[in-house]
Amino acid sequence: MNLLAIGWEPELRGLLTVVISVVILCGSIYMIMATNMGSRLAFLVALTGLAGWMVLMGATWWIYGIGLRGPDPSWQPVPGATVLQDTEALRSGGALEQLPQVPDDATVVEEAQLVAQQFVDEGYIVLDPASPAFGQAQASASVYIEEQGAFGPGEYQIIEVFDIGGERFPLIAGREELDFLAFWHTPHYVVAEAAPIIQVRTEPGRAPVPPSVDDTRQRQYVYMIRDLGARRQPAVVLTLGGGAIFLALCYLLHRREQILRENLSTSKAVATA
Known part of the structure; x- marks a missing residue:
């Protein structure tokens, strides 16, 4: 609780706010999924969901020119x-x-x-x-x-x-x-x-x-x-960058699912023999 009372350094207070928010919000979701699907798979799924959320948020900011903005005209x-x-x-x-x-x-x-x-x-x-x-x-x-x-x-x-x-x-x-x-x-x-x-x-x-x-x-x-400024440039970068990360993580999940199915089919064939 002493960390939350820091108010003399705005940069340090903002950094602690971001760190605590990520640990509580993202960490709690990761811990819940880790109890059901394991730590590595839960991390991959949670990271994919975060990248998808970044794409949606960046697209919204891009359309309306709000949120994370660049310099105005x-x-x-x-x-x-x-x-x-x-x-x-x-x-x-x-x-x-x-x-x-x-x-x-x-x-x-x-x-x-x-x-x-x-x-x-x-x-x-x-x-x-x-x-x-x-x-x-x-x-x-x-x-x-x-x-x-x-x-x-x-x-x-x-x-x-x-x-x-x-x-x-x-x-x-x-x-x-x-x-x-x-x-x-x-x-x-x-x-x-x-x-x-x-x-x-x-x-x-x-x-x-x-x-x-x-x-x-x-x-x-x-x-x-x-x-003319670059009001929507940060939102564009967030949308495209988050979209690339999201597609790459979805591909990793798809490949993992394919490998898992191949391994399961091979183990069933060996057990039957």
């Missing part, structure tokens, strides 16, 4: 072109194929509008700020833009997110609802537009004033690519 930085701090960097970083024609006397707002129109002309989709996809891209862009020191916390605001790519293929009859064979994807990119905001001084006892965008400073862009 996330937005990752484009190497060498994550935070683009001017309009020229959009083309050199690969976000745009061509730059818009910006007049020399254009303001920062007018230049941002021309850049946004160029994104749309090249096939980008402007995400709705209320959509979950906008929120995910906004959260990831905030991390990268602060890590590289372009802006500090509370000094900027993500005002636009441009999305392109990510189509699945092959589709049956070109219909998106029939996509259960679409195992491949085109690269999926987003560009988040970050605008600096005017710092507002707060006064005690008064509600804070909502921040406003600073139209005199250059907009910056965060270029990211979608990593």
Whole structure:
């Protein structure tokens, strides 16, 4: 009982929990079968049942994407072109194929509008700020833009997110609802537009004033690519690996049964003679 009171080491406590669970659950079944069919055969049968259970559990996790899961999909930085701090960097970083024609006397707002129109002309989709996809891209862009020191916390605001790519293929009859064979994807990119905001001084006892965008400073862009993750990979490995072990153990049981029958038939023939 003293072992169960260990709480200062989470790793040791988790290890003891797994060991005790295996000994009690699997060990009790093995001991019951060993009294009827012998220790070696009982171990083989118990191990086969465990492998079969692993296949069923892994298949369930594989179908629903639950249980033992790998990394979830996330937005990752484009190497060498994550935070683009001017309009020229959009083309050199690969976000745009061509730059818009910006007049020399254009303001920062007018230049941002021309850049946004160029994104749309090249096939980008402007995400709705209320959509979950906008929120995910906004959260990831905030991390990268602060890590590289372009802006500090509370000094900027993500005002636009441009999305392109990510189509699945092959589709049956070109219909998106029939996509259960679409195992491949085109690269999926987003560009988040970050605008600096005017710092507002707060006064005690008064509600804070909502921040406003600073139209005199250059907009910056965060270029990211979608990593689809590997949520079902551990479940796939468990299902296939457990299935191979289960089939191998079933074959061993089958071979043992055949050898036993041959031995029994030989012993009966000798006894009759």
